[in-house]
Amino acid sequence: MNSVARSRFSLLFRLMLLLLLLTLAGGLAYAVLSLPDQTVGLSDRVAANMETSGVSNPVTAVLLNFRAYDTLLEMAVLLVALLGVWSLGSAAVHRRVDPEPVLLFLVGVLVPMMILMAGYLLWVGAAAPGGAFQAGSVLAAAGILLLLSGKHFPVRLPGWPLRLVLVLGLGAFVAVGVTLVFANGMLLQYPPGLAGGLILFIEAAATLSIGVTLAALFLGGRPDPEA
Amino acid sequence: MNSILLYALLGVVLFTLGLHALIVHAHLLRKILAINVMGSGVFLVLVALGVRAPGAPPDPVPHAMVITGIVVAVSATALALALLLRMQAKTGRTRLPVERLE
Numbered sequence: 001m002n003s004v005a006r007s008r009f010s011l012l013f014r015l016m017l018l019l020l021l022l023t024l025a026g027g028l029a030y031a032v033l034s035l036p037d038q039t040v041g042l043s044d045r046v047a048a049n050m051e052t053s054g055v056s057n058p059v060t061a062v063l064l065n066f067r068a069y070d071t072l073l074e075m076a077v078l079l080v081a082l083l084g085v086w087s088l089g090s091a092a093v094h095r096r097v098d099p100e101p102v103l104l105f106l107v108g109v110l111v112p113m114m115i116l117m118a119g120y121l122l123w124v125g126a127a128a129p130g131g132a133f134q135a136g137s138v139l140a141a142a143g144i145l146l147l148l149s150g151k152h153f154p155v156r157l158p159g160w161p162l163r164l165v166l167v168l169g170l171g172a173f174v175a176v177g178v179t180l181v182f183a184n185g186m187l188l189q190y191p192p193g194l195a196g197g198l199i200l201f202i203e204a205a206a207t208l209s210i211g212v213t214l215a216a217l218f219l220g221g222r223p224d225p226e227a
Numbered sequence: 228m229n230s231i232l233l234y235a236l237l238g239v240v241l242f243t244l245g246l247h248a249l250i251v252h253a254h255l256l257r258k259i260l261a262i263n264v265m266g267s268g269v270f271l272v273l274v275a276l277g278v279r280a281p282g283a284p285p286d287p288v289p290h291a292m293v294i295t296g297i298v299v300a301v302s303a304t305a306l307a308l309a310l311l312l313r314m315q316a317k318t319g320r321t322r323l324p325v326e327r328l329e
Contacts, residue, residue, distance in 0.1 A: 017250060018247075021243050021247050022243075025240065025242075028242065028243070029236055029239050032232065032235045032239060032276070033232065035276070037279065041277075041286040042286060042287075042288045043283065043284065043286045043287070058287035059294070061287070062287045062288050062290075063294065063295070067288070070291075070295060074298065074299060077302065078298060078299070078302050081302035081303060081305060081306045085305060085306055088309050088313045131294070133294050133297075210298065213302070214298075214301065214302070217301075217302060217305035220308070
């Protein structure tokens with residue numbers, strides 16, 4: 001096949017691909033547009049059960065109470081992803097540089113603020129947008145900032161403390177679930193009086209685990225003790 | 228045609244753009260980015276369709292699914308990037324081997 005024929009072939013291929021993708025986009029758009037305007041969805045069922053959920057923010061109620069099983073498995077996915085990354089090799093050893101004073105000052109101001117912010121997001125999640133995932137992401141951002149600024153923070157503390165924090169969220173979730181199985185025979189079926197406290201407990205553990213897991217994922221490998 | 232449908236349609240456009248990039252680009256980093264764009268499109272559709280009825284409070288179930296979905300997408304991307312780096316360290320390649328149809 002000479003180059004002219006090949007470029008013609010590639011042009012034909014691209015045109016056909018565009019045509020197929022436009023058909024797909026048209027089909028999907030039609031599906032979106034043809035949905036009925038008013039649907040009941042699950043809003044009403046969530047609203048009807050809000051009183052027993054222990055929190056007043058419906059998104060948190062769905063995440064940690066009505067569909068807590070999803071969130072439990074999702075914490076497991078997070079842990080498995082980190083195990084996958086760790087199984088591929090150790091974290092790259094970064095060249096130590098002396099960070100600029102401006103960066104150091106900024107990190108010194110921002111990191112405590114971000115930790116405070118994470119605590120606030122965790123607490124406010126019971127009543128307003130917020131919760132474990134948002135708080136965990138802010139915590140992870142603080143950790144990444146520390147890593148980037150060259151402060152020797154988490155690479156120094158591998159071993160069991162790091163691993164304990166990593167499994168804390170999933171562990172707390174499973175512990176609550178198993179306890180409830182023995183207490184009332186249903187996995188993650190909170191008694192209404194205790195629901196708020198249990199959700200806060202699980203969310204606090206999950207926030208720590210999510211934050212540390214995401215920051216550890218950023219390292220891109222297993223931190224070695226002697227690094 | 229209200230603004231909510233506009234967001235949902237934008238999600239469809241993002242999904243299709245991502246799929247196009249996934250097919251056209253051979254570099255694996257671009258493929259990972261393309262899958263992320265596709266995922267963002269799906270999230271946008273889900274969030275937009277959660278507030279379909281104007282005035283009514285948004286349906287919390289799709290929103291909760293998107294919150295968990297974003298974190299899963301981030302961790303899956305991290306795993307994909309680690310695999311890509313490992314592959315590049317082992318073979319020096321950042322593309323999948325091409326099988327010629329002869």
